[in-house]
Amino acid sequence: MKKAKKIIVYGGAFNPPTKAHHAILQAIVDEAKKNDxxxxxxxxxxxxxxxxxxxVNMRLKLCEALMKSIDNQGVNLELVDYELRTNIETNTLESSLYFEKKYPNCTFIWVFGSDSIKTMRTWPGGEQLFSSLHMLVIPRPDFDVTSLPPKAKILTVNALxxxxxxxxxKLKNGHSVDHLTPEHVARLLGSSSLY
Incomplete structure (x- = not known):
């Protein structure tokens, strides 16, 4: 029997991607490398x-710029635009059900900050998400790890x-953001007037 493919899903607004997003994505890729x-x-x-x-197209370019700054170490890193291309408002439950239906032979592992774990049960379908999703949780210093969902594990990230x-x-006020964003993102932001 063929082993199910595992896909780590890192979702977010990334508006724009920051060095914190970069550190999180790099830690996710490092984790993915260990487990293929x-x-x-x-x-x-x-x-x-x-x-x-x-x-939408600029959002995709910003995400592509974030991905360029990652050492993917041979890990398959893909930009998935499902939520951007739907003409309806989306939420985590709808996206998780869509991915599970479209890719039934895959196991999805969702990445959340511990602040999201604290409020997840109030989301649409939150109880279902809390109890059934496989997760990597990025803890904040004050997070009580005993309150982890049943299928979650901690992913430690050293990010400002x-x-x-x-x-x-800062962009609205005409300030540089080079110290706050990955290099490729900073270049893209510098050549546009998004904000």
Whole structure:
């Protein structure tokens, strides 16, 4: 019997990608390398609680720039635009069900920050997600690891807490963001007037 392919799914707005996103993605690739997994970078679409506000094609270019900055070590790292290309608002439950149906021979491992774990049960389908999704959880210093979901494991990432909001504000005010974003992302941001 053929072993199921495992795919680590790292979703987020990445608006724009920061050095924190870079550190997380590199840690995910390092983890995938150990277990012969694939990695999918999945930029989120608009949601009821968050509108992204920039062109889909530019979002994809920003994610591609993030991926260029990663040492993929032979790991299959793919940009998956499912959420961006749907014309409806998406959420984690819908995306997980879609991927499971489309790729029934794959096991998906979802990446979340511990702040998401704390609120997950309040999301659409949150109880189902909490109990059934395979997860890698990136803990914040105050996170109680005894509250992990049943199919979760910790992924430690050494990243400075740089937010995309901070990067957008600096760009709006005409400041450099080279120290906050990966090199390829900084170049792309420098050559456009997105924010």
């Amino acid at each position: 997994n694939q990695v999918w970078l999945v930029p989120s679409g608009d949601r009821p609680d968050k509108s992204i506000g920039i062109d 807490p740089t937010s995309s909001t901070e990067v957008r504000e």
